[in-house]
Amino acid sequence: MTGVEHGQALLAFASAVLGSDRAVVASARDALAAAMGPAAVTSAALTAGVFSLVDRAANGVGIPVEPMVMKPSADFRARYGIDEYPSARNSIR
Incomplete structure (x- = not known):
């Protein structure tokens, strides 16, 4: 539900x-x-479709994920290997 x-x-x-x-x-x-x-x-x-477009455009121009998102999502990203995606290099670490 x-x-x-x-x-x-x-x-x-x-x-x-x-x-x-x-x-x-x-x-x-x-x-x-x-x-x-x-x-x-x-x-x-x-x-x-728009979400996919905006997400890809942000990755394409190198807009980083903000620190306030990075810290609480660390376990989730590690569990699913998200930090291994090529676009992860755009994120603030």
């Missing part, structure tokens, strides 16, 4: 668009449309 109306459908769609399985994306898209309507699918897809 997410505490957000239709949160599970939104999370499933967000997870699906991060992957490469088109069948999973189609299923999540259809489930989201059934739960919230086609406009919600458009909004969710645009939100995911």
Whole structure:
């Protein structure tokens, strides 16, 4: 339970668009449309796309992650190997 109306459908769609399985994306898209309507699918897809664009643009120009984010996320980054990503060199250490 997410505490957000239709949160599970939104999370499933967000997870699906991060992957490469088109069948999973189609299923999540259809489930989201059934739960919230086609406009919600458009909004969710645009939100995911814009986030990806902004994140990549920030990495591309070398905008660092601020220290107030780095310290509390150290365990998470280590657990998932995030500090090994090439863009991690842009982060303040």
